[in-house]
Amino acid sequence: MTCCGVSAELAVERERTAGARLSEEEVKLSSRSLGNGLRQTDLSVPGVHCGACIRTIESALAKLDGVESARVNLSTKRVSVCWREESQPPVVATLGRLGYAAHLFDDTSAGKDSTLTELIRALAISGFAAANIMLLSVSVWSGAEGATRDLFHWVSALIAVPAFAFAGRIYFRSAWEALSNGRMNMDVPIALGISLAYGMSLYETITHGEHAYFDAAVSLLFFLLIGRTLDHVMRDRARAAVTGLARLAPRGAMVVQADGSRDYLPVAELQPGMEIIVSAGERIPVDGIVRSGTSELDCAIVTGESTPRPAAPGEAVQAGTLNLLQPLMIEATAASKDSFLAEIVRLMESAEGGRARYRRIADRASALYSPVVHLTAFCTFLAWLTISGDWHRALTIAIAVLIITCPCALGLAVPIVQVVAARRLFEKGIMVKDGSAMERLAEIDTVVFDKTGTLTIGTPRVTNLAEIAPSALATAAAIAAHSRHPLSRAILSAGRTVDTVPFESIAEIPGRGLEAIRAGDVYRLGRPDWAFAAVAKEALVGSTVLSLNGVLLATFEFEDRLRPDAASAVAQLKAAGLTVEIISGDASAAVASVAEALSVDLAYAQVPPGSKVERLAELSSRGRKVLMVGDGLNDAPALIAAHVSIAPATAADIGRNAADFVFLHDSLSAVPIALEVSRRSGRLIRENLVLAVGYNAIAVPIAILGHVTPLIAAIAMSTSSLIVIGNAMRLLSSRGKKVETDRRADASFPLPAVAS
Incomplete structure (x- = not known):
């Protein structure tokens, strides 16, 4: 009786300690729908370490009501549970009773940087030791003599021991490795200097000498560790651009098996020939061909094209593009290692390897x-x-x-x-991500801009609001709220009131627009040749219209805008003697209009990511030092390959990680400001x-x-x-050349309408 009671209490305690960290509500929210009323939950269980653990967990979970299957992966310590939606099983509590702590599985989490941890600890210890030894040294310098002076020297010697033993071992280890291999490095003289200083100071202390130099030796170690820690952080951030791709790519995909069942598989397990369902709002996991369904894809981070591209059966799709409207069934044509994202990784690693040879x-x-x-x-x-x-x-x-x-x-x-x-x-809204970037920025002679999202805002807006009746605008905004299309978002943003009368149904027709039904009336918001039956539609090509039962109610005109101070920034760069180019994946007409507005003579359109890197390599081979300003996934390899790079904060995560500078505001004045500060800092460094x-x-x-x-x-x-x-x-100080910006016309400078 007592034994049973103790076992029950132990089980309750295990459930409380192991399961309290993760609630069943969190498990439900993190689960994925498999269709047919099934959901899948992936949990990380670090306590799994043998075959017996696998059998125990799988058999216990399989007995729970609502569980269809349970699988344990020993190598990743992952437990995958498939369960019915109508009855959520107590998976976490069951694992807790078995003695296994569980938390949500995340295969994209980065490992701990042990080197940085060691450097920070060494820096803290040496700094603490240096500060305290310096206080004792002040007493000696102030005239302490005899036994008092010797006491302060001995205390300083004791404080210096952990500093040299822990913080100094970074240099001692490196110096020993170099000497044992018959070579020299910078750490050899450093290790020699601090060792001699400590040894001589210890000798002076033992022989009751007047001077000991523990403060100088430990301070030297502290300052050297500051530089080494900064160097490590800066170099590590260069790798963040590559590792950031793992976070951009989907973690898995819904695969339809031959028997019609569905299974959620990690991206690494996807193979050519597999049929994959991509829901609206999800990214394409691997390169493939659309087999069924119609939708539109946001390809901005892949091609730089600001207008969504229609996707229909037979269309080829690339990994990383975003499905906007309807679910798609695609057939994988390449494994994840051979996809577009993998190609981007290889391009970035190749470019990064070239920059690694740069020395400060x-x-x-x-x-x-x-x-x-x-x-x-x-x-x-x-x-x-x-x-x-x-x-x-x-x-x-x-x-x-x-x-x-x-x-x-x-x-x-x-x-x-x-x-x-x-x-x-x-202070100017510009973040520096690489310490050597300012040195490189001061050396540039060529500036290469991307267009969409860089020179332009990349977000369309309605320009003819004064011509649209408030009631029509409210109705259009209410319909547009049901779409992810950029033009629909622009209409929704422009709406000043909310149409409170509900629609009976709203359907989105890819490539055409939205159709809504209310009280038997049919509203259409989209392409003119689909929305209404008027004969003369030529004048409305490129516009979006709202119609009621085939009668035109409103016409919406859109424009993209240059970033504030774009013209001024480009003019300042050209006045500084720099060559300015535009390289974009967008359409030729859009690129040409921007180039004309900014008086840029060299502009290249419809350029894929690999060709952007080739262009930068060509410039580099001619001795040019290039500043690349861009955003999005398609610019990431070029941002890495350039001599130095800048991206806006609105860029894709991978673009921000790849860039050396990130500016936080919309104004392109950040580019000449960064250039001027970098040139001044270069002079100060010299x-x-x-x-x-x-x-x-x-x-x-x-x-x-x-x-x-x-x-x-x-x-x-x-x-x-x-x-x-x-x-x-x-x-x-305020002395030095100030970068002035011209804000007169850039903020509202219109570009040609964005195609609907």
Whole structure:
């Protein structure tokens, strides 16, 4: 009796702890409809680790009322349960009673970045140690002597131990790997410098010396880790453009089996020949051919075309396009690894590999600078040992040379300017995603723009509202509310009132428009040659009309708009001596009209993603350094391949991830502003490098001559860092060339009507 009671209490506790994190309501909301009254739920169960677990879970879930089937995948630790809609089974609670904690399965979640975690922890530990040792050093500098001074030195030595043991191991490990393979890297002299500084400081502490240099050694480690952490974050963001495609692609698709049953399969399991159902609002999972159904596809992220493309039986469709209107049955013609999205990934990885060879100014300078300085310190030690015969004095002078020539100022020369410039750009509504991007932006001589969503807003609007009766506009808006078509959304947005009289039925006819029935009357909103029976329709070609029983009620004209300041921004770029081009996947007429409005001589239309990359490669082969400004999936490879890239915040996720800069407002003035700030930051970076090298040109000879103690060297090193930081802060001042924008006509500049 007691045993049973304990078992029951244990089962209740297991259910409470394992199942409380995920409610049955959440399970229902996350489930997918399989049709025929069935739904499928995918759960992640980390506790699954053997065949016995599989049998236990599958047999227990199969006994629940409403469960049709339960499958456990051991490799992914995923439990897939198919159940009837009318009776939701307690899947999570059952797993909890079995002792298995469950949560929603997500195969697109990114793994933890262990390297970044280690860097951040090392940075925190070294920063904490440096701050506390510096406080103790202030007491020593203030005149502490004898036992008090020795106590402060010993406490500093103890605080420095975890800093060197944990934070320093990043450099020690790298240096050892390089030396064990018979080569040198930048971490070798760094490891040598901080080791000698700590060792000499410890010796001074043991022998009751007046000076110890724990503060200089740990501060050096702290500043170096700042630069390394920033570098890792920036390089990792370059990979986010590729990994972002996994989030854009559908996670799975509804497959119709040979016996007519339906099964939801992961995209990786889709094979050519499979019949797939794509509902309205879903993306095409793989390349295929439409077998049944008619709809319209939003291909903007694939081709750049702003107008939806009709899809009918026999039409080829590409992975990534969005189904807008009606369900489609497609036959897969390629596996996911051979789809359009996979091709985009390969293009991006190829372009990314080319950019990986780029080296920052500070890296190039440090590669030459650091070995020379540390060789100088070693030669100084040998020279003083030969002259004086006092190894203690020789080592002290050599350490002073190492500390005074510490690369803190050089290491800060680039990152501090990047941080200040990033703040400056953020104030202007521009985000910097890659620290080296400003350096590259300052070097450009060619600007390439995409059209749709970049030079233009990409969203049509109604232009003739004054000619439309309020009642007709309200009726049209009420009908348009039942469609995802961009023109329907424009009409809905333009409607000022809501038609409260309900319609008996509303149907969308792909490629034609919407048909609504109310009290026996037939309303049609769509193409003129379908909506009403008037003879003279030529003047209305390209418009959208509303008709009642074949009688015209209203005509809707649409236009796309240039982004605010587009003309001004292009003019400023051309005035700066840059070549401006337009490369778009949109139709020739639309591209030509934009090029004419902006006075751009070079414009290319109907360009696929691969050809955009080829054009950039051609420009690069001629020695041109290109800034690519674009949005959407089709621009992502070009954004990666360009010397530097900018995207608007309205871009597709993959476009924003691929770009080096993202501007948050509609105005294209962000492009010349970013260029100007980048050029100023480039000048400040060069000035900082000169200051860092110049400081060492003066300080090194003095240190070599023995006139600088390690304490003075540490102060001089800190001073050089402050000078570099102060110079970078000049970027926040209002001095310098200001980028003025012309807002007179761009905000309302009309483009030709968007085809219906």
